[in-house]
Amino acid sequence: MLQHAHNPVDWFPWGEEALEKAQRESKPILVSIGYAACHWCHVMEKESFEDPGTAAIMNEHFVNIKIDREERPDLDHIYMDAVQAMTGSGGWPLNVFLTPDKRPFYGGTYFPPQAAFNRASWKDVLEGVNRAWTDRREEIESQAGNLTEHLLQSNNFGIGEPGGGLLKPGELDQVFDNLMKNADRQEGGFGRAPKFPQTFSIQFCLHHYYYTGKEEALEQACLSLDKMIYGGIYDQIGGGFARYSTDTEWLVPHFEKMLYDNALLLIVLAEAYQATGKELYRQTILETTAFIEREWLSEEGGFYSALDADSEGVEGKYYVWSKGEIEDCLGEDAALFCEYYDVTERGNWEHVNILNRKQGVEEFAAEKKLAEQEVRELLAKGVRKLMERRNSRVRPLLDDKILLGWNALMITAYCKVFGALGDDRFRGRAVLGMNFLWTRLRKDGSFYHSYKNGDAKYPAFLDDLAYLSQALIHLQEVTGNGDYLKQARELAGYVISHFSEEETGFFFFTNANQKDVILRKKEVYDGATPSGNAVMALNLFYLAIIFDEQSWKERAVRISTSLRKVIIGYPSSFGVWATFLQAVSFGVPEIALIGENLGTLHLEFLRTFIPFRVFQSASLSDKQFPLLAGKPFSPVPQFFLCKDYSCQYPVSELDRLVDQLRAF
Numbered sequence: 001m002l003q004h005a006h007n008p009v010d011w012f013p014w015g016e017e018a019l020e021k022a023q024r025e026s027k028p029i030l031v032s033i034g035y036a037a038c039h040w041c042h043v044m045e046k047e048s049f050e051d052p053g054t055a056a057i058m059n060e061h062f063v064n065i066k067i068d069r070e071e072r073p074d075l076d077h078i079y080m081d082a083v084q085a086m087t088g089s090g091g092w093p094l095n096v097f098l099t100p101d102k103r104p105f106y107g108g109t110y111f112p113p114q115a116a117f118n119r120a121s122w123k124d125v126l127e128g129v130n131r132a133w134t135d136r137r138e139e140i141e142s143q144a145g146n147l148t149e150h151l152l153q154s155n156n157f158g159i160g161e162p163g164g165g166l167l168k169p170g171e172l173d174q175v176f177d178n179l180m181k182n183a184d185r186q187e188g189g190f191g192r193a194p195k196f197p198q199t200f201s202i203q204f205c206l207h208h209y210y211y212t213g214k215e216e217a218l219e220q221a222c223l224s225l226d227k228m229i230y231g232g233i234y235d236q237i238g239g240g241f242a243r244y245s246t247d248t249e250w251l252v253p254h255f256e257k258m259l260y261d262n263a264l265l266l267i268v269l270a271e272a273y274q275a276t277g278k279e280l281y282r283q284t285i286l287e288t289t290a291f292i293e294r295e296w297l298s299e300e301g302g303f304y305s306a307l308d309a310d311s312e313g314v315e316g317k318y319y320v321w322s323k324g325e326i327e328d329c330l331g332e333d334a335a336l337f338c339e340y341y342d343v344t345e346r347g348n349w350e351h352v353n354i355l356n357r358k359q360g361v362e363e364f365a366a367e368k369k370l371a372e373q374e375v376r377e378l379l380a381k382g383v384r385k386l387m388e389r390r391n392s393r394v395r396p397l398l399d400d401k402i403l404l405g406w407n408a409l410m411i412t413a414y415c416k417v418f419g420a421l422g423d424d425r426f427r428g429r430a431v432l433g434m435n436f437l438w439t440r441l442r443k444d445g446s447f448y449h450s451y452k453n454g455d456a457k458y459p460a461f462l463d464d465l466a467y468l469s470q471a472l473i474h475l476q477e478v479t480g481n482g483d484y485l486k487q488a489r490e491l492a493g494y495v496i497s498h499f500s501e502e503e504t505g506f507f508f509f510t511n512a513n514q515k516d517v518i519l520r521k522k523e524v525y526d527g528a529t530p531s532g533n534a535v536m537a538l539n540l541f542y543l544a545i546i547f548d549e550q551s552w553k554e555r556a557v558r559i560s561t562s563l564r565k566v567i568i569g570y571p572s573s574f575g576v577w578a579t580f581l582q583a584v585s586f587g588v589p590e591i592a593l594i595g596e597n598l599g600t601l602h603l604e605f606l607r608t609f610i611p612f613r614v615f616q617s618a619s620l621s622d623k624q625f626p627l628l629a630g631k632p633f634s635p636v637p638q639f640f641l642c643k644d645y646s647c648q649y650p651v652s653e654l655d656r657l658v659d660q661l662r663a664f
Helices: 016-025 038-049 052-061 071-085 122-135 137-154 167-180 199-212 215-229 259-276 279-295 323-340 361-368 372-390 406-420 423-440 462-479 483-499 530-549 549-562 564-569 575-586 599-607 652-660
Strands: 028-034 063-068 093-097 104-108 447-452 454-459 590-596 614-618 638-643
Touching: 016 028, 016 406, 028 071, 038 052, 038 122, 052 122, 071 093, 071 104, 093 549, 104 137, 122 137, 137 199, 167 199, 167 215, 167 575, 199 259, 199 530, 199 575, 215 259, 215 279, 215 549, 259 406, 279 406, 323 361, 323 372, 361 372, 372 638, 406 423, 406 447, 406 462, 406 599, 423 462, 447 462, 462 483, 462 530, 483 530, 483 564, 530 549, 530 575, 530 614, 549 564, 549 575, 564 575, 590 599, 599 652, 638 652
Parallel strands: 028 063, 590 614
Antiparallel strands: 028 093, 093 104, 447 454, 590 638
16 A cells, blocks of 8 residues: 555555445445565556556546555455456456455456557456446346355365375375476476475475485475575575576576565475485575575564565566676676676576576585685675675665564474574574564454554454464474463464354354455465465364363364365375375374473474474473373483373483384
8 A cells, every 4th residue: 555655546445435435436346456575566556557547547437445465365365266266367466346345246467558468458447347337237246246156165165074084105105196296306396487485395295205214205305495595586695585486497586585485495494404414404594594684674573574576667686697797896706606606798587697506516616626615715705795786776675564474484484493403593583573473463362464663453364373373382392481382272262263164174264253355265275375274283283282182183183184185186285284184194293301401402302303293391290281291200301202192111312212203
């Protein structure tokens, strides 16, 4: 809304004023949905929404509502589904026409100012919709009713009857095989261009390797991470990952950077480092967290949402280089630097260069018959100088709203990074981040979705609370503070009370008290962020063991197994579900660490790659937590490996615990 505040279009926010105006004047509603870092949203704004003639048509015939999809993902989900049902595709900007009672009847994405790209011009669309509304109102009302009914019916797509049971080893192999059908075995990742990180698929592969020892799974996970880190999708100068690659080689990104992408990539990088000890992953974690804290950390302790792809109206301008500019900046060091980072006179994208790497420093130094340390120092010095030069450029727009769910994902990422690296800075950052969310995005006992300039607004959605509960669980693991588990339990209870669909056990995206949407969606797919339903299944299963809430465990398994057919058949769309069912099918270990001076053993445990386990640590047996209650206390810290609260003989060395886990 702030970006569009000075358009000649009379934009309204979604709310009573606009909706009542549409009813009163019997006008169709035009909803335009975008987000701050959206390139084509900016293009359509400049071409059409800033044009007085176009604005005049919009203002005369429609009630115009502008929505930030990240502030109102509930509305975006509903109307994106509608446009996809009508046209077979979607994207942003999303432009959809509604009846005065909010039902969709026509829509699309980007429309040019003049007819082009096999698309009608925006003015033609506006005039055509106005004529249809005037001349064929009854037909449009019927069409809107049919489409809304279709959206309601499709709300249960993929959900079958529970009772098929957990996945057998052969079925888990089938999940992996189906995932690998879309794997790019040369360039890493899954699918064709445009190529997204698909962190859920990478995580499934890492976990599949842990459970089965299948080297192919580890190789595809690491190949995917390596190629992204070496590619243009990774910012070789400033750290951090862009949204996706427009090609199969990860060279040319869509240059916007999103908080959630970087959080999810940090999570799998931490696990990959635990599994392999590969220095590349440790270094990338350090560079990416440095980027996040430099660009996105607010003074209050929350994280901003995104950086735009554009600067000075040109996509990627902030990030690309000519060879001459690098030579001017680096002098005699430029030749080696340019060779390593694939910089040429001609350029590798639109006559400029996107820095990327073809190989590691070790191989490059060996080929050049140079000392590896000398090459590393030269390249690091070059990166510092180019960073200084880049800081003088016009920066991309910062989207400085703070979102509850995305911040919770980042807190989980910091917990995972702390576990992998053992650097207490990361645990401290996670604690401060949670304190921020608890004090700034919570009012009168309720959480809110978005925060900016001291104001928290929009009641929290399912994803917000699911990710927050998950972050609390991870914070307990790294701090040993059981209060975080109590807060996670309270949140889970709230979600069950206010978001449940009792017949199926799934959860709606919106709170039962929210009345401004035409339907309550259930999101079960993993999209750019994890399915809130899948994360709630993970949370409920974990908390059920912690608090002996057997109905929660049964519910988590019930909703997961009701999706077993689509999980097996389409694992790239159900990666979090697949990862959860894989863990439960192999068995979830319950591990307690009890004793004095837990620090060293606690850190050793967290550094160990054990994908999905319930873990608590305490200096004393704690009767309020069933997993800790009744355990004999010894001054020497001891691990207790349990299943259904039945525990093996305690051990005081991590190696012996790992041996027990192998036989679990």
